[in-house]
Amino acid sequence: MSPYIVHLLLPAEYQENPPKPTDDNVHILRSPDMNLYVRGYDGWLIAKSDRETAQSLASDLDSVGANYKKNFHFANTYSSPTHTHRHSEVMFVALDEPVCI
Template sequence: DFYFVGYIFVNKELSLCYRPSTNNSFCTESKECLQYELVCKTDEYEVRHYSPTRWVSTDAEAYFMGVGAAMAFRRLFQYITGANDRGIQMEMTAPVLVKIPEETKMWEPAIYTLNFPLPAAYQDKAPAPTSDKLYFTDMPEMDVYVRSYGGWMLSVTSRLHTHLLTKELQRVRASYNHSFHYGITSRTSYLLPLLFPCVHNEVWYVADGEPVCTDPRDVNTLVSSHLSPTSRVLQQLLFMALKRFRIYV
């Protein structure tokens, strides 16, 4: 079952792979990476401000996010390694961003959009893709709510951390775009996944209006405030599993 698999996997990846996020979390393997301004940070999420940027994008239809992202990654990688109208080979930038629709069903395929940020030298005038499946996306200036985690960005881990982030945003009454979210990882996840299992990953929700940076205290927060981040995640996983099987305590 999803939640029990998640319990085992997340227990391992959190204890071995988790590191706090920084502006350089994705810069260890790329010469260029997306920069941001840290607006605020709580125990459960951080708020970042991003300036407008241009990305090269492609869509893939699949039943699972990981399958769709892998197909899309190959197309984008071909583009930056010469499959463009000028035959230009570009250095790969970071991070890799996957747009994930919020309403997905396990028995129906969904459209996943993979994005590479264009290098600074090509932000204004990028070579055109030779494939008609690729296009450019202009990301506007935005504030995003971010939750970071380590390990592989699989469907199970992505869903888990998406759930944990949305639960916290609802608790603090934050306004955000509910129609989609972003899964963020590095190129290592696709090129050398078995050699680098401890990859930095993130979940993003785009803030709607002024972001919420406070951390209001309530009974649930006070009860769990002494727990470590790993223990809080495992506590949530156990609750989700019990709820799924209609076991109440």
């Protein structure tokens, strides 16, 4: 099983001076600016939907010769766990200027 890391975006007012975590397993990480290839889908973020959507996006990126990090991808979901209609997405980091697919 691949490791999963949970990232949470801090609200704008906390980004310059984030609160100190109270748990040793929580870390503040500053991500650099990056271009991403993103494919969204409706539904729960589960291993099967994540894998299938990532494979579909990777196949389309490969077909147009896009240069991207192939060894991992990000997966996001934006809806509250209490909502039945969920929006999720997968993302690959672009290594060059992104191309349209």
